[in-house]
Amino acid sequence: MLSIRLKALRTQQRKTQQEMADLLGITRQGYAKYENNLGEPDNSTLSKLADFFEVSTDYLLGRTDNPAHTLKEKDDADFQAFANDPELKVFYRELPESDEEAVRKLRNIWEIIKNDKK
Template sequence: MFAKRLKQLRIKNKKTQEEMSNMLGITRQGYGKYENGKAEPDHETLDKIANYFGVSTDYLLGRTDSPNPDISIVYDGGPKYEDEDEREFIEQQLEQYRKMKKRMQARLEQDKKD
């Protein structure tokens, strides 16, 4: 799973094996072994790769399908509410946040024009 996810992330981020090997401080051949499943990185290198791509080491290793633990709620089918009042409150807060975000984006766009 690690080899597959590593290659997918590299391609998605438009990086070459050479660029990745330079970032990690290893040879291109050494990096190629990671993508071919012939070698696995040590813990320090694994952390470096995860931080570089902004994903968890658990995702790289195939322990979870959530690339980022901070957004795992999306992958778990959404939040679990205690009751209907809690759900309604959270949805109201989210709606307020979205409105505020739109206003801020509009303000930033206007500032760019001025």
């Protein structure tokens, strides 16, 4: 899967194998091995490729078909689920209007709850 996705992403970006190799600091032949499924990049190189193509390493490795699936998106989705919870929505909406003392108390209560779980 990695070889297929690397080649597809590279051609979409209109980059040559040499340009990709230069970006990674390797030879063209070294990069070509990735696209021909004759070798695999180390973790650092895989991260550079994901960053360059703006996709996740999971996408490159075939673990997901969503190229933009990132931790940030998961965190955003978790936050939206929290913000849309009818029971919690009242707290979320009222918090910005609360005075500093109320926010401080809420933080203290939350710390007590977190510590009780441990």
